[in-house]
Amino acid sequence: MQSSILVRYSEIGIKGMNRPFFEKALVHNIKDCLGKNKLAYTKVNRYRGRIIVFIDHAEKATHFLKNVFGIASLSPAEEVDADIETLKAKTIEFALEKGLNKNNTFRITSKRINKLFPYESMKLNEIIGAFIQEKTHAKVSLEKSDINIRIEVIDKKAYVFCQKIECHAGLPLGTEGKVACLIENRADVLAAVLMMRHGCEPVIVNNKNIDVDLIKKFCYGIELKNVKNIEDNTVGVVVVGQTLKDYKKIKTEKLVLRPLIAYTDGEVEDLYKHYKDF
Helix, strand or coil: CCEEEEEECCHHHHCHHHHHHHHHHHHHHHHHHHHHCCCCEEEEEEECCEEEEEECCHHHHHHHHCCCCCCCEEEEEEEEECCHHHHHHHHHHHHHHCCCCCCCEEEEEEEECCCCCCCCHHHHHHHHHHHHHHHHCCEECCCCCCEEEEEEEECCEEEEECCCEECCCCCCCCCCCEEEEECCCHHHHHHHHHHHHCCCEEEEECCCCCCCHHHHHCCCCCCCEEECCCCCCCCCEEECCCCCCCCCCCCCCCEEECCCCCCCHHHHHHHHHHHHHC
């Protein structure tokens, strides 16, 4: 059985009439990520509120997909038909694989995205939970369960999984225009990454040969471009990593953004490490 990956987003969900544009951009960036990392996939389907990637090596793919801006969380999952008996069979299989027995606790967490599915989420939790309890004699614990078996019903399929990987969220890279990023230190690199998380495409000005691998780590959906100076391009916005402590004027007529202006040195270092180690 081929595996799948459930992709969730957050900020995109409040974009109203422009929502399809952002969803399509996220699909494009997901495909670019898989392609750049030589991960073959069968298809990427877009539904309202979810994107589903069908791929053989789901666990390996999540290692790279978690760095695609716009993705709020990921879940490697198994797809089954959305009927109650099939779900019972798959969830008990999951429970036994996870070692559930009378000495463990569990819970069922379901979400009915397809409202035509006959069972509401709470009812589905009850039916599947009672079935697993009957088969394993495990106790239900809604607060601190040892195993949380999750179900999402989408279209005519259901997806069963346990893992939910939190990601960076934000907006898909390339949906909010270009910014010229003046790179002179690590704080400037971090400032570029923060603008990328807001959907901006960076154009790099790096005359001091600062390591920009952190920027490259998130460049899915675009090709990173470099210029010699901030005036040597048509981009109207310049981004720097200055804080109040090291604030200085930049010699340009362009708009200058300082996303780290209110940060302390320690906060800058912690945030840089967060993105580097994630």
